[in-house]
Amino acid sequence: MLRSSQPLTGPNRKRCREDEVLLGTVLDEGERGFIIDTRSAQAAKQARMTGGGTEPKSSYPHWRRLHRPLERGRPLQESFIKLVEACNDPSLNMDRWLSRLESCRWLSHVKAALSTACLAAQCMDREEASVLVHGAEGTDTTLLVTALAQVILDPSCRTLVGFQGLLEREWIEAGHPFHLRCARSAYSHARLKQEAPLFLLFLDCVWQLSRQFPFSLEFGECLLLTLFDNAYASDYGTFLCNNEKERRVGCLCKVKESTHSLWACLNQPGEKKKYLNPLYSHNALVIWPSVEPQSIQLWQGLFFRWIRSSQHLDEAWAEIQRLVDDN
Amino acid sequence: VENVRLLDRLSSRKAALGTLYLTATHVIFVENVSETRKETWVLHSQISSIEKQATTATGCPLLIRCKNFQVIQLVIPQERDCHDVYISLIRLARPVKYEELYCFSFNPKLDKEEREKGWKLVDLNEEYNRMGIPNNYWQISDVNRDYGVCDSYPTELYVPKSATAHIIVGSSKFRSRRRFPALSYYCKDNNASICRSSQPLSGFSARCLEDEQMLQAIRKANPGSDFIYVVDTRPKLNAMANRAAGKGYENEDNYSNIKFQFIGIENIHVMRNSLQKMLEVCELKSPSMSDFLWGLENSGWLKHIKAIMDAGIFIAKAVAEEGVSVLVHCSDGWDRTAQVCSVASLLLDPYYRTMKGFMVLIEKDWVSFGHKFNHRYGNLDGDPKEISPVIDQFIECVWQLMEQFPCAFEFNERFLIHIQHHIYSCQFGNFLCNSQKERRELKIQERTYSLWAHLWKNRADYLNPLYRSDRGQTQGTLRPQMAPCNFLYKFWSGMYNRFEKGLHPRQSVTDYLMAVKEETQQLEEELELLGERLANLQKSQLNDNKVKSKQQDRSKQLGLSTSNNSLANTPQEYSNDLKSFPSRSPSQGDEEDSALILTQDNLKSSDPDLSANSDQESGVEDLSCRSPSGGGCLPSEDSGKDSDEAVFLAV
Numbered sequence: 001m002l003r004s005s006q007p008l009t010g011p012n013r014k015r016c017r018e019d020e021v022l023l024g025t026v027l028d029e030g031e032r033g034f035i036i037d038t039r040s041a042q043a044a045k046q047a048r049m050t051g052g053g054t055e056p057k058s059s060y061p062h063w064r065r066l067h068r069p070l071e072r073g074r075p076l077q078e079s080f081i082k083l084v085e086a087c088n089d090p091s092l093n094m095d096r097w098l099s100r101l102e103s104c105r106w107l108s109h110v111k112a113a114l115s116t117a118c119l120a121a122q123c124m125d126r127e128e129a130s131v132l133v134h135g136a137e138g139t140d141t142t143l144l145v146t147a148l149a150q151v152i153l154d155p156s157c158r159t160l161v162g163f164q165g166l167l168e169r170e171w172i173e174a175g176h177p178f179h180l181r182c183a184r185s186a187y188s189h190a191r192l193k194q195e196a197p198l199f200l201l202f203l204d205c206v207w208q209l210s211r212q213f214p215f216s217l218e219f220g221e222c223l224l225l226t227l228f229d230n231a232y233a234s235d236y237g238t239f240l241c242n243n244e245k246e247r248r249v250g251c252l253c254k255v256k257e258s259t260h261s262l263w264a265c266l267n268q269p270g271e272k273k274k275y276l277n278p279l280y281s282h283n284a285l286v287i288w289p290s291v292e293p294q295s296i297q298l299w300q301g302l303f304f305r306w307i308r309s310s311q312h313l314d315e316a317w318a319e320i321q322r323l324v325d326d327n
Numbered sequence: 328v329e330n331v332r333l334l335d336r337l338s339s340r341k342a343a344l345g346t347l348y349l350t351a352t353h354v355i356f357v358e359n360v361s362e363t364r365k366e367t368w369v370l371h372s373q374i375s376s377i378e379k380q381a382t383t384a385t386g387c388p389l390l391i392r393c394k395n396f397q398v399i400q401l402v403i404p405q406e407r408d409c410h411d412v413y414i415s416l417i418r419l420a421r422p423v424k425y426e427e428l429y430c431f432s433f434n435p436k437l438d439k440e441e442r443e444k445g446w447k448l449v450d451l452n453e454e455y456n457r458m459g460i461p462n463n464y465w466q467i468s469d470v471n472r473d474y475g476v477c478d479s480y481p482t483e484l485y486v487p488k489s490a491t492a493h494i495i496v497g498s499s500k501f502r503s504r505r506r507f508p509a510l511s512y513y514c515k516d517n518n519a520s521i522c523r524s525s526q527p528l529s530g531f532s533a534r535c536l537e538d539e540q541m542l543q544a545i546r547k548a549n550p551g552s553d554f555i556y557v558v559d560t561r562p563k564l565n566a567m568a569n570r571a572a573g574k575g576y577e578n579e580d581n582y583s584n585i586k587f588q589f590i591g592i593e594n595i596h597v598m599r600n601s602l603q604k605m606l607e608v609c610e611l612k613s614p615s616m617s618d619f620l621w622g623l624e625n626s627g628w629l630k631h632i633k634a635i636m637d638a639g640i641f642i643a644k645a646v647a648e649e650g651v652s653v654l655v656h657c658s659d660g661w662d663r664t665a666q667v668c669s670v671a672s673l674l675l676d677p678y679y680r681t682m683k684g685f686m687v688l689i690e691k692d693w694v695s696f697g698h699k700f701n702h703r704y705g706n707l708d709g710d711p712k713e714i715s716p717v718i719d720q721f722i723e724c725v726w727q728l729m730e731q732f733p734c735a736f737e738f739n740e741r742f743l744i745h746i747q748h749h750i751y752s753c754q755f756g757n758f759l760c761n762s763q764k765e766r767r768e769l770k771i772q773e774r775t776y777s778l779w780a781h782l783w784k785n786r787a788d789y790l791n792p793l794y795r796s797d798r799g800q801t802q803g804t805l806r807p808q809m810a811p812c813n814f815l816y817k818f819w820s821g822m823y824n825r826f827e828k829g830l831h832p833r834q835s836v837t838d839y840l841m842a843v844k845e846e847t848q849q850l851e852e853e854l855e856l857l858g859e860r861l862a863n864l865q866k867s868q869l870n871d872n873k874v875k876s877k878q879q880d881r882s883k884q885l886g887l888s889t890s891n892n893s894l895a896n897t898p899q900e901y902s903n904d905l906k907s908f909p910s911r912s913p914s915q916g917d918e919e920d921s922a923l924i925l926t927q928d929n930l931k932s933s934d935p936d937l938s939a940n941s942d943q944e945s946g947v948e949d950l951s952c953r954s955p956s957g958g959g960c961l962p963s964e965d966s967g968k969d970s971d972e973a974v975f976l977a978v
Contacts, residue, residue, distance in 0.1 A: 087814065094629060094630040094633045094816070095624075095627075095630055096624070097624075097814065098620045098621070098623055098624035098629070099620065099621060099624050101620055101814075102616065102617050102620035102621055102624075105616075105617075107616045107620070108615065108616040108617065111615075111616050115901045116901075118898060118899070118901040119901045121898075122898050122901060125898075126898065211832065212832050213832065213833075213834065214832060214834060214836050215834050215836075215839070216834075279836060279839065285896075286898075287896070288896050288897060288898035288899065290829055290830050290831075290899060291899060291901065292614075292829075292830055292899075293614055293615070293616050293618070293619030293620070294609075294619070294818060294820040294824055294830055295820070295830050295831075296616070297817065298814065300814065303814075304814060308808055308815070309808075312731060312732050312733065312734065312735075313733065315733075315734055316733035316734050316793050319734055319793045319795070320793065320836075320840065323792060323793075323840055323843050323844055323847070324843060326847050327843050327846060327847045327850075
């Protein structure tokens with residue numbers, strides 16, 4: 001699986017020999033690959049007007065392009081804000097709760113993200129084909145897809161350590177602009193242009209996987225909530241800045257030398273237990289989630305975190321831990 | 328009929344070829360594949376509707392919808408055969424005599440004593456004793472011993488000490504169907520009680536001294552409070568409309584010291600339609616998130632569930648927190664009243680959250696108090712307008728509570744699903760007829776078997792591993808969060824998409840934890856044993872005996888396959904959300920489907936809107952969509968095979 005940003009085809013259908021050779025070397029003799037473009041065909045075509053575009057079939061003959069539009073940017077942030085508003089609205093009665101939930105579209109985004117990641121995984125696992133994923137910039141929906149696909153495909157990404165590695169690779173080092181994207185969250189009136197909850201969407205999708213495969217992830221909801229918190233505001237430097245360059249050179253202080261790593265904290269023996277899933281049992285297989293609407297639920301642990309007590313559920317988890325420990 | 332194809336509802340590519348058999352009690356499909364010869368059994372009683380669809384090149388499609396929400400699609404090659412099957416099933420799924428039902432031929436190979444014992448498992452007298460009755464305030468009354476006062480009530484009822492036979496009889500004449508106020512639940516901690524009845528025949532201005540005295544008697548039976556609540560579970564408009572028909576509700580002016588309260592729960596027709604709409608959403612092929620959420624809201628189903636729950640919460644609060652007795656009624660006092668009283672009892676008393684207690688609760692508030700099982704769930708062919716998912720809603724309320732309080736119930740989701748299944752299956756005699764009187768006339772206990780005994784025997788399958796009777800959560804009153812908590816109500820895919828295995832988590836957390844628990848227990852016992860052996864050894868050190876200490880093979884974890892090593896799941900068709908072909912995971916094929924039954928009701932008739940005015944509990948215009956006839960799904964077929972939603976992880 002590869003990822004990139006959009007090719008700069010432009011309105012004059014420019015070609016780039018090196019790019020074509022690069023993609024050519026990925027495929028073996030007679031093999032074909034899939035390009036998953038996270039923009040709609042329309043949007044991708046329009047991108048040509050501003051210098052971007054898609055890979056033309058003639059120049060990349062062994063690659064088949066699939067469009068799977070995923071929401072990003074302002075609309076995604078709006079979706080998030082609307083959902084949080086709906087959750088906090090005390091006047092909302094049961095009559096209109098579901099339509100209000102629907103109008104936020106958040107769950108539709110979760111469904112779309114999971115479906116696309118599954119598609120990528122399916123291309124690799126079932127079709128045994130290579131996959132290139134890109135959107136426009138390659139820093140948002142692209143990473144969402146590649147990271148999720150790996151959780152689906154690769155059991156090592158489902159371990160606590162493996163998942164941290166995945167985050168480092170596919171989000172942090174890959175250059176997801178955390179500083180811009182995770183700025184004010186859902187309550188702010190500022191409505192910053194660059195803000196968008198892609199990372200939260202990713203965490204939500206991972207939570208859906210943990211619900212559907214309760215034994216297959218080594219970590220639990222607590223980790224996901226901690227990651228959500230730390231992406232926005234943290235005692236640690238892990239999610240600072242927008243990319244590796246900024247972390248090393250751009251910041252006034254050099255991140256690696258002046259801050260502590262979140263991973264170091266999480267992996268401490270005393271802390272670690274909190275984040276582990278007591279039901280975990282190594283599952284060497286690919287986990288294929290159901291993306292039917294019934295199978296996708298609202299992540300209550302996050303969205304109702306401060307609204308309703310989780311006491312009874314915490315007790316249930318404590319009991320599960322106890323049963324497993326006793327054994 | 329040979330060469331019939333059974334289509335997989337989710338994946339049109341997977342069709343099994345086999346032979347279709349029709350017996351007196353079941354429809355059976357046997358696959359041709361010689362190694363497995365997989366059988367799909369459908370009890371006629373479970374059939375809700377049969378739809379013959381347009382003949383295509385491949386054959387004649389027949390769609391069978393069941394009351395346990397299974398949907399089966401058959402394709403029969405010859406149109407003539409298809410028609411024959413259709414006509415036969417119509418007749419078979421609409422029994423006219425009780426004797427046609429499966430429970431009269433079902434033979435679990437128990438002797439007469441065991442059958443009797445099974446029926447005695449749940450004893451209501453014992454239950455009232457457990458509550459602390461009879462006592463200074465409440466007594467048992469045999470005024471209805473020959474069903475002379477009310478034929479839908481049981482022979483034994485509990486009434487306030489100060490309610491004489493004269494008062495009871497007088498009150499019964501002033502109540503719809505003669506269902507006078509009687510005790511449902513008594514709280515010995517504070518003497519508050521929950522009583523139930525039907526609506527008074529008050530019209531606009533009628534009064535009845537004895538009925539007023541009856542309510543006073545209820546109030547006096549609770550010295551801790553100087554008033555009682557009277558809760559009418561109907562929407563105010565409906566109750567008012569009933570006054571025009573000479574019925575209605577209690578006037579606070581006429582009844583001393585009552586506080587009257589409406590808690591609007593819609594009537595059986597609205598509920599029937601609501602379920603219908605929700606099932607239509609479930610049948611959508613590859614719905615979008617929008618389609619699903621809109622459809623679900625449009626059905627109103629969760630709104631109704633919440634209404635029932637809210638009513639139960641109100642009553643539980645009145646009893647537990649205010650120490651005030653409550654009289655509950657609807658129109659006839661056998662639908663919404665039953666729902667609300669049993670939800671309230673469940674919240675109040677942890678006993679009803681045990682397996683045995685739950686069986687007792689259903690026997691008490693549903694079976695003994697004359698809930699019309701036959702009419703509501705269509706044991707026999709009857710008026711479609713009487714059909715309504717009343718007990719299904721109650722069962723769902725219990726499930727919703729289980730999701731909110733994962734440690735509070737001794738039983739698990741599977742228990743609920745199997746009970747629902749058997750209410751429609753008529754494999755056991757518990758839920759036949761409309762009243763205790765009818766059941767005794769038919770000698771049900773001598774001719775059929777009790778479901779409770781069957782479930783009790785298999786109780787290991789129904790336990791909740793997280794239940795501990797000494798926990799805070801399990802003791803005392805459950806206090807669900809009330810408003811605003813719309814989001815706590817979830818769609819119960821374990822029930823309404825029960826047979827679509829691809830939708831559910833493939834790994835059952837419940838089963839795993841039960842196995843872990845069992846294993847721990849076994850190991851502890853072993854440890855004890857070894858400890859004793861060691862002690863003995865030490866005592867007899869002079870002997871040269873070699874004591875064999877068994878080393879158990881611990882590596883095999885009781886056959887738990889939490890890692891999916893042998894059960895790789897298959898991907899859905901993720902290719903396109905908008906495509907027309909089904910996008911659900913194909914059935915994994917390792918779990919048997921329970922027996923299905925088809926009934927011949929026409930699902931598609933449209934109901935006029937009945938919610939507006941008169942609240943007639945029985946027999947109004949719209950055609951029902953489901954006539955539950957008993958289906959012979961032997962629970963052992965799907966116990967342990969249903970995908971269990973990871974109940975406690977979901978929220």
